[in-house]
Amino acid sequence: MLNTLKILYHQGKQFIPDLTTARVPGIFRGRPEISLELADSSALAECCPTNAIMTDPVRIDLGRCTFCGECSRLFPGKISFTTDYKLSANERNSLIISEGSVAPVTIDPNHIRKEIRNSFRGSLKLRQVSAAGDNSCELELNACGNVNFDMGRYGIEFVASPRHADGIVITGPVSKNMSRPLQMTYDATPSPKIIILAGTDAISGGIFEGSPALDRRFIEENHIDLYVPGNPVHPLTFINGIVDLLGIR
């Protein structure tokens, strides 16, 4: 009994009491901030392996950023990364961070489809599709259901079959081989249904963008309800994104 109490004391709380205000360690790279300091903008753009940095004015596209940190290492006065993990948005353009902006990334309530909050506020079941993913985002999505993050507290869960799901979560850049299974999974999901893109690869193709091995027509032709940046996504980014989309705070 004494040993058990010692272990409990040593381990502390095994869950995060409030997922919307949890803090993450300083090494985490979340929302970047771009100062108004002058910098060689072409060198800045060239240092980015995924063309996530645009110039005049300087902007970073979180849908392309791999959060490698190279830009902040080479231009520390110009670019820094905060620990703000609330990066999810329902508009693709909201993922672009502009020079001088310290505003958080938010969900635009005017662009949420009406049936999403009407149908899924109390319960949202999701089928995950790894469309040529590298298992990093998939691992983090698994972590969303563990005892620490416990997204089930909001009624959000992953299910084994698209026929039991309210939507799909896509990870990976979507290879040609996975384009048909992805479409079949979506078709097997009953309406109304939502589409979530989790991770840089899913949002833009990431380092594989433009590769002939990809077939991203599904992403281009369907309405995306939630973009969750990260490489891989952090569970807090994913959970807070859905919580904000559903309005269940």
Ligand code: SF4
């Ligand atoms: S952290 Fe993002 S924007 Fe900066 S160099 Fe890496 S991929 Fe590019």
